[in-house]
Amino acid sequence: MHASANMTERAALSKAPRAFLHRLRSGDEIAHIITLMFAALVVGITALLVYQLWIQSVLSRQKFGWIFFVTHVWDPLAGQFGALPFLYGTLVTSAIALILAVPLGLGTAIFLSEFSTPRASDIFAFLVDLLAAVPSVIFGLLGIFVMVPWLRTTVEPALQSTLGFLPLFQGPMYGVGFLAAGLILAVMVVPFIVSVSREVLIAVPREQREAALALGATRWEAIWKAVVPFAKTGIIGSVFLALARALGETMAVTMVIGNDPRISASLFAPGYSIAAVIANEFTEATGNLYLSALVELGLVLFMLTFVLNGLARLLVLTTRQRGAGHQ
């Protein structure tokens, strides 16, 4: 038994390299190795990024611990660093952006995929993709010179006189602030939602539309109750792509948010975001603790993106199951 097992093993061994060489010649193994290396490199870069953020932020992490997340004092001179105002600013501006951009983007995508002619739809989609390619500093300039004055003189007074009973729309109106940043982010992320959602909606099989229409659905009922639900997973994906962009956007936000590490209920008030504070203060960070705190903010932003992406996956998973299981 043993002997024969050894024999076959040895036979297999002597055969294996030859098979490998043969396949090497045909390119399979080379392709395998090279693509594996590329894939490993991507994972490696991500891991290195986290590792560096972790190492570089050690001073700040040791000094403040979990307190870092809940204190709102950011005083470099006194050596006091708290992440809360930045976390708040990032989340609030991203939320404003999504609240404005999702209906706008989804509506546009539905129009382009369902109502407009295919030719017009393609041309419009091309223009929308161009919008996505505009550098964010351009959006920032537009924000400063066009949007902020308009907000200060027109939009914010109007909001205050109509919805002023809400704390969101109270207080002095500066123009720059959470609302300005959220609005500029909305403009910047709309192309992502339109572009991806349009593709997903167009890809919905004809049979789904026809099934609804043949049951006596109106065109809108067929779209809203058959086509959109079918494309739901992809649409959610586009929204989270937009959210990821909004969370990390630096330049345009820092130009219009006011750059003031404060937490206010009013959307008119100036604030600050994580990405903006890192970009602004990195060059002038004096002292290791200051620098370390900024790096820790970077780590927080990374984790925030990570957690939200995880939630997105979870949402997609549960809606898929609910679509399958709920009545």
Add this chain to the structure above:
Amino acid sequence: MSSVSPMRSVNGMDSADKQSNQAARSPQKFSLPPDRAAYPGQTLRFKISELRVSFGAKEVLHGFDIDISSNIVTAVIGPSGCGKSTFLRSLNRMTETVRHARVHGDILLDDENIAGMDVVRLRRRVGMVFQRPNPFPKSIFENVAYGLRINGHKDSLSEAVERSLRRAALWEEVKDQLHSSAYALSGGQQQRLCIARALAVDPEVLLLDEPCSALDPVTTAKIEELLFQLKASCTIVIVTHNMQQAARASDFTAFLLEGRLIEYQPTPKLFTTPSDPRTEAYITGRFG
């Protein structure tokens, strides 16, 4: 009756033959099932005259008359591209979902021209089942309830769903998993689910566009059995590529070729003693 005989448009026959054929059959012989008296309880459901359908510059149906009776199964056969699906889709104006589609001629449903009807109402009266099973990505229950919901029914949904699933002979197989995904069903079950979904809104006419082309023979037999039961309560028009299926499951058969109605007869007659040589050529498998 239209004065235009479908035979007029026949080509590829010598004129003597054409003449004798025309003499032998009155124009309405092809448009009206001749043996209607043999099927009591029927009324005329669709009266179609000079039906022409074109997509852009391409005319797919070249103008013919055909009448369809209630409470029987009418099969439409013909080789690929003969226009049989287009014919079916013109009956509930699904042709309109295609850009550049134009329909000429009159289609009367119970003496009312469907061109003037509200399309949503028309489609609630004339249900449709498609070639490939196309359930919504929802639960079995929600699939059947879809048509009821968009029609504003809110109460007794579960009874209506159960009734439709029973009519589609699917209830026994799915009654314990009504709230699981429709995609978990087999292809044949999905197709019966689509039939149940169409039946839920209680249509007077059920159009089926090659409903078994993606199914295995056992499931096909089940669906044919189902059609037999359903014709008591509605008018059924089925397009099929499968001649055996037409022979087994239908009462009348229409043979289309290149956008023209070649022959329209009681099914046994069409398959045993077809009067047109092209019908014979087709059913004996010489083309198509």
